[in-house]
Amino acid sequence: MAKDTTIGIIGLGMIGDSMSVLTSGHGFKTVCVVRRPEMIPEYKATYSAYFKQMIDKGLMPANQAEICERYVSYTTDYNDLAECGIVFECVTENLELKHSIYAQLEEKCPKLQAIASVSSSFVPEVLAAKAAKYKDRIVVAHPFNPAHMVPYFELCGSETDDRSAALEFTRDVLTRLSRKPVILKKSAPGFIGNRLQFALWREALNLVESGICDPRDVDTCLEYSFCPRYTSIGIFEHFDNGGLKLNITTCETVFPTLSNAPDAPSVRAKIESGDTGARADSKTGFYDWNGVDMDAYRERVSAPYWDFVKSWDLPTA
Numbered sequence: 001m002a003k004d005t006t007i008g009i010i011g012l013g014m015i016g017d018s019m020s021v022l023t024s025g026h027g028f029k030t031v032c033v034v035r036r037p038e039m040i041p042e043y044k045a046t047y048s049a050y051f052k053q054m055i056d057k058g059l060m061p062a063n064q065a066e067i068c069e070r071y072v073s074y075t076t077d078y079n080d081l082a083e084c085g086i087v088f089e090c091v092t093e094n095l096e097l098k099h100s101i102y103a104q105l106e107e108k109c110p111k112l113q114a115i116a117s118v119s120s121s122f123v124p125e126v127l128a129a130k131a132a133k134y135k136d137r138i139v140v141a142h143p144f145n146p147a148h149m150v151p152y153f154e155l156c157g158s159e160t161d162d163r164s165a166a167l168e169f170t171r172d173v174l175t176r177l178s179r180k181p182v183i184l185k186k187s188a189p190g191f192i193g194n195r196l197q198f199a200l201w202r203e204a205l206n207l208v209e210s211g212i213c214d215p216r217d218v219d220t221c222l223e224y225s226f227c228p229r230y231t232s233i234g235i236f237e238h239f240d241n242g243g244l245k246l247n248i249t250t251c252e253t254v255f256p257t258l259s260n261a262p263d264a265p266s267v268r269a270k271i272e273s274g275d276t277g278a279r280a281d282s283k284t285g286f287y288d289w290n291g292v293d294m295d296a297y298r299e300r301v302s303a304p305y306w307d308f309v310k311s312w313d314l315p316t317a
Helices: 014-024 037-056 064-069 095-108 165-176 193-209 215-224 235-242 244-257 265-272 294-311
Strands: 006-010 030-033 072-075 084-089 114-117 138-143 152-156 180-183
Touching: 006 014, 014 030, 014 037, 014 064, 014 138, 037 064, 037 072, 037 294, 084 095, 084 165, 095 114, 114 165, 138 165, 152 165, 165 180, 193 215, 193 265, 235 244
Parallel strands: 006 030, 006 084, 030 072, 084 114, 114 138, 152 180
Antiparallel strands: 138 152
């Protein structure tokens, strides 16, 4: 993939804004298609704020935002995507809207090698159901938010062609963007990351619901036991190194006692009582968020990811 490849982004917002920071931050010409032109000043402000965070952390020069802004343009016209080699579709989970976007891309983008949807719920076969010219170029490229800081991407293509040219091209693009993409052999609800995260969440809820411990005890365990280990090695590496004979003994002891609940009653109870989390009117969920320093909290959320920015191939002019 050449550095002169133009990247398109359709749908700014939580993921699209972040993607524009990532692509322009690596010196790729980026064309952002927006549906509401009156929102462009807000999108630009968010873009600048992301760069300010990274500059304030000493991760890039003070003038870096000005340099990178030269690589980004905003438009409402799909004709402006004509030179794009790849488009990241970042609109809401509305299938009809997505299909209409792909039809526009088929008509107006002759150089497209891949259409990468950031969808977390639709499989490629559903996304491409109404496509014609580019049916084999529509893939899922699922990120974790914010996409410019969290390197991991999950790629998924049609089950009939799981190593398609579009998948390989998307992987190459993301690799050039300092991401860590993996290609799934077949699709599954939640892909890899959310399946693992929600398997852990189900057992965390079970521990609390069963009266074994409190939410704070679970979080203390995660912060100060095995979670830090998995920032530098993987779980398969860990158990392989520890020995699978020991592993199977623990599996046989623990697996039968783990939750297989199909629902989350304690979460539903919180919702019914109005305790829906930090953004609720009451600012309560499993925790009481009243009086919490949210800036400090957000800093803790971002802390593990700042180092990944150091690998960016930043443009200098």
